[in-house]
Amino acid sequence: EIVLxxxxxxxxxxxxxxxxxxxxxxxxxxxxxLAWYQHRPxxxxxxxxYGASTRATGIPDRFSGGGSGTDFTLTITRLEPExxxxxxxxxxxxxxxxxGQGTRLEIK
Amino acid sequence: xxxxxxxxPTVVKPAQTLTLTCTFSGFSLSTFGExxxxxRQPPGKALEWLALIYWxxxxxxxxxxxxxxxxxxxxxxxxVLLTVTNMDPVDTxxxxxxxxxxxxxxASTPGYFDFWGQGTLVSVSS
Numbered sequence: 001e002i003v004l005x006x007x008x009x010x011x012x013x014x015x016x017x018x019x020x021x022x023x024x025x026x027x028x029x030x031x032x033x034l035a036w037y038q039h040r041p042x043x044x045x046x047x048x049x050y051g052a053s054t055r056a057t058g059i060p061d062r063f064s065g066g067g068s069g070t071d072f073t074l075t076i077t078r079l080e081p082e083x084x085x086x087x088x089x090x091x092x093x094x095x096x097x098x099x100g101q102g103t104r105l106e107i108k
Numbered sequence: 109x110x111x112x113x114x115x116x117p118t119v120v121k122p123a124q125t126l127t128l129t130c131t132f133s134g135f136s137l138s139t140f141g142e143x144x145x146x147x148r149q150p151p152g153k154a155l156e157w158l159a160l161i162y163w164x165x166x167x168x169x170x171x172x173x174x175x176x177x178x179x180x181x182x183x184x185x186x187x188v189l190l191t192v193t194n195m196d197p198v199d200t201x202x203x204x205x206x207x208x209x210x211x212x213x214x215a216s217t218p219g220y221f222d223f224w225g226q227g228t229l230v231s232v233s234s
Contacts, residue, residue: 001171033213035220037155044204044224045147045155051212056222088155090220096170097145097218099155 002027002091004100012108019076021103023089028069033093036065036074039102040085048087049074081107110134112144112205112225119231120195126230130188130205134223137163137183141210143219144188146179148201149227156201160208160218161188168218195232202227 003026013019023034032052037045047056049065052072062077076083084107089100116128128146135142145160159179160168167179178191188205206221213219 031214033217033220037221039155044206044227045221046224047220047222050209050220050222090155090157092213092218092220095160095168095218096172097157097160097168097220099147099157101154 001096002029002094002098004089004091004098006087006089006100006103008103009101010104010106012106013079014108015079015081017079019074019079019083019105021074021076021087021105023067023072023074023100025070025072025091029072029091030093032068033091034065034067034072035090035092036063037088037090038083038085039088040082045088076105079105110207110223112207112223114203114205114225114228116203116228116230118229119233121234122196122232124195126190126192126195126199128190128192128203128205128228128230130190130225132186132188132205132207135207137161137181137186137188139163139210141215143208143210144181145206145208145218145221146177146188146190146203147206147221148203150198150201153201157218159190162215197232200230200232202229 036049207223208219
């Protein structure tokens with residue numbers, strides 16, 4: 001089972017700033033099969049990125065994904081108030097399709 | 109438009125069996141590449157991938173779940189069922205079902221989820 005470790009656990013930033021979230025895998029993720037989700041309280045997770053760098057339908061271009069192999073990042077430029085939430089990475093190349101433990105992005 | 113909705117009991121007693129139903133629309137689970145998964149989130153904790161069923165009835169399960177979780181589908185009703193035996197208080201969580209996006213990835217992989225249900229909170233308490 002691939003273990004995903006996200007860092008930092010909590011990130012405190014102000015609106016307008018840039019956020020960089022990290023997701024590190026215990027094994028190489030084949031074909032860069034890595035996704036990112038945004039999870040707001042009381043709502044289901046929302047798909048942001050798949051294939052490590054492809055934005056899902058309707059996702060603003062201030063969200064971008066990068067990385068390969070075992071190290072991946074989610075970058076959010078110019079934070080908006082609605083961006084403060086918990087973010088999860090998920091690998092989907094091998095079973096089970098594990099999630100990271102999440103990064104909480106909070107308003108500073 | 110794809111939609112999914114979870115239903116089932118909100119409270120179960122320890123050692124009981126839980127059955128959750130995911131009713132979906134906007135796609136057919138008999139179409140090549142399609143799949144539906146279950147994910148849960150205990151209060152204050154992270155998302156946990158549980159199980160997935162494919163269009164061809166093949167299934168994947170998380171090996172850490174000790175064979176307590178079973179996933180089945182009823183294609184004629186557009187439903188996917190998750191059964192969990194021997195429920196324990198640690199199984200208290202919000203349970204989500206989600207649609208596995210079928211395109212652009214190998215059909216045999218767990219896949220990622222592009223549409224999710226709202227989730228249903230299940231509490232295990234005597």
